[in-house]
Amino acid sequence: MSDADNPRSAGPLAGLVVLDATQMLAGPIATMRLGDLGADVIKIESPVTGEFNRTHGFENVQIDGEMSTFVALNRNKRSLAVDLKSDEGRQVIHDLARRADVFVQNFRVGTAERLGIDHETLRGLNPRLIYCDITGYGEDGPYRDRPGQDLVLQGYSGSMWSVGKKGDPPLPSALWAADTMTGYQAVIGILSALHARTSTGRGQRVQVDMLSVILDAQLQELVTYLNSGRMPQRGEEASAHASIPAPYGVYETSDGWLTLAMCPLPALGEALDDDWLRSLDDYNDGVTHREQVYRRLRHRFRDRSTDEWIKVLSAVNVWAGPVYTYADIDADPHVAARGLIVEQPHPGHRPVRTLAAPLRLSETPPGIRAGAPALGADSQAVLTELAGYSEQQVRALADAGAIRLGTPAQAAVTAGLPNGGEQ
Numbered sequence: 001m002s003d004a005d006n007p008r009s010a011g012p013l014a015g016l017v018v019l020d021a022t023q024m025l026a027g028p029i030a031t032m033r034l035g036d037l038g039a040d041v042i043k044i045e046s047p048v049t050g051e052f053n054r055t056h057g058f059e060n061v062q063i064d065g066e067m068s069t070f071v072a073l074n075r076n077k078r079s080l081a082v083d084l085k086s087d088e089g090r091q092v093i094h095d096l097a098r099r100a101d102v103f104v105q106n107f108r109v110g111t112a113e114r115l116g117i118d119h120e121t122l123r124g125l126n127p128r129l130i131y132c133d134i135t136g137y138g139e140d141g142p143y144r145d146r147p148g149q150d151l152v153l154q155g156y157s158g159s160m161w162s163v164g165k166k167g168d169p170p171l172p173s174a175l176w177a178a179d180t181m182t183g184y185q186a187v188i189g190i191l192s193a194l195h196a197r198t199s200t201g202r203g204q205r206v207q208v209d210m211l212s213v214i215l216d217a218q219l220q221e222l223v224t225y226l227n228s229g230r231m232p233q234r235g236e237e238a239s240a241h242a243s244i245p246a247p248y249g250v251y252e253t254s255d256g257w258l259t260l261a262m263c264p265l266p267a268l269g270e271a272l273d274d275d276w277l278r279s280l281d282d283y284n285d286g287v288t289h290r291e292q293v294y295r296r297l298r299h300r301f302r303d304r305s306t307d308e309w310i311k312v313l314s315a316v317n318v319w320a321g322p323v324y325t326y327a328d329i330d331a332d333p334h335v336a337a338r339g340l341i342v343e344q345p346h347p348g349h350r351p352v353r354t355l356a357a358p359l360r361l362s363e364t365p366p367g368i369r370a371g372a373p374a375l376g377a378d379s380q381a382v383l384t385e386l387a388g389y390s391e392q393q394v395r396a397l398a399d400a401g402a403i404r405l406g407t408p409a410q411a412a413v414t415a416g417l418p419n420g421g422e423q
Contacts, residue, residue, distance in 0.1 A: 011038020016194070018102040019093070020044060020077065021084075021117070023051045025150070025176055026210065027106035027134050028073040029183035034102070034190065035076030042100075043074060044093065047081040058244075059287055084115050097122045097129060102190055106134040109144050119205045130193045132186055132206040139207060141337040147261070148210045151248060152321040153178040155259035157214040158329050160250070162221060162232040170250050170257050170323045178214040182358075185213050189359040196364045204363035212340055212358030215329065219355060225326040226341065226353040245286025246293035250323060253306045257323035260313075265293070267316045272300060345371040377406030 016039040020031040028051070035041040045051050051074075057067030083089040094117075097103060103122055105112055112118040112133065119131040133139075136148015146152075151172055154160060159177075160170035189206035197203055215222060224230055247260045247268065260268075265285055269277030276296070280289060301309055306322045313320040322328070329335055343351035357366035383389040383403070397403045 011036070014038035016040065016101045017096075017099060018042065018104065019096055019100045021093075021103070021105040021107070022134065023053065023106070025073065025179035026182040026186070027104060028053070029180055030132075030134070030186040030190075031077065031104050032073055032075060033183065033187050039102070041077040042096065043077040043079045044084070045079055045081050047083055050079075050081070056283065060284060084117065090116050093117050094122070094125055098126050100126065100129060101194070102130045102132065104132045104134070104186065104190070108147075109135055109139060123203065123205075127202055128197060129203040130190055130197070130206060131203065132190050132193075132208065134182060134186055135207070135209045137211050137334060138209040138338050141334045143211075143334040146321070147319045149261040149319055150176050150178045150210075151261045152259050152319055153210045153214050155250070155257075155321045155323040156211060156329070156332075157218065158222075158324050158326045159214070159218060160323055161234075161325060162218075164234060166234045166236055168234070169252065172250060172259075177217065178210045181217055182208055182210045182213045185216075185359050189361060192364065193361055196361075200363070202363065204361055207360040207362075208358065211334075212338070212356065215335075215340060216355050216358040222326060222329070223352065223354050226330065231326060245284070246290045247286070247297050249294070251297060251301045252299070253301045253304060253309055255305045258301055258306050258309050259321045259323060260297075261319035261321075263313075263318040263320075267318050268313075270316045271312050271318055342368060344368045373406075375406065376404035379403050379405050 013034060018031055018034050018039045018041045020041050021044045022028050022031060031041050049055055051070065053067055053070040053073060055067065057069040061068045063071050082092050084093065122129055122131055136153065137143040137146055154172050160172055164171040186208045189208055193204050193206050221232060244262065248262060249260060251258045251260060265280040266278045269275065286293060310320050330341065335341060340356050341353060342356045344354050346352045352371065359366065380394050383394050384391065398405045
């Protein structure tokens, strides 16, 4: 039986209307997931070119005339082709926003305001609207205007030093981890805000940024480093896409390493004063001349520091960034300005340095109310509060070895949770 014939196929989010003003990967995967769960997702696209992935795909692979990358990320959606730069198009979005439940966008910081579809504007039209914006580095901090792209964020994350073998350069992942996980975190934030709306009747703003998410994905490694100073140790043998046009990769500089993301080769030619690169003006030239480009650039950046190259490349709109270690993350001014490293309680020891939740909700913000619990620390509180057990029943279970009870001191670490710490 097909989904269309299944009376239960509408999904848990049936009846919700989502306006999807996203492109590339992080935003579309979030809205696709909402569509998979039953929401009516309206994809807002340019009437001229459509979304980026309609015209730019992996090695130009198409499925029935549509780019494979677009097909992969946009199921369960309806397309609305509208010009957001026109007064009429803006009015269309305003009218839809009055009836929608969720609005999602991943424009560069400040773009939504210029288009008149920012949170403040749409909230004025519909106080129940959940407004989610996805950015590379957040709405504030010194990196707020930098491009957020998966490889660049991998460089910032410190993760490139956790794979490969001794002597290898920093190794990027073939997975679109930062993009994908950011999309999932956006879904978590949206669903949380929708739940809060059931009791408050009000919508709110959900903010998710890729840097917070990719750091959060390394909680084990970063908490280990932040509290012990121990870095991941590579062995003698390697541990652990070839579809992206050159020069996508990592390059050595005079004092470290540099990431180069997807960039127009002529722009890179300007930065390097290279006439051959200037001549490669077709998007697919980075695939056609892949090996020549990589050979030409492999050692080209060794004459300047990473910071110098970032300034040079940014001036011609080439997306680049440094390859961080965990120590660089700990000392980074943007990480500090955004408050991404915080503390959580720990029983009998100094507070544990950890990472803040990688999303922000304007009305019901996440927070760290308790540290990691000791084994069985809350058995009694949970069973008496949620299951209605008496203390005698709990003790009998403990005596029989069916459960394990913690001490009052161990339970104190969860005192910020409902009835936490009570014994």
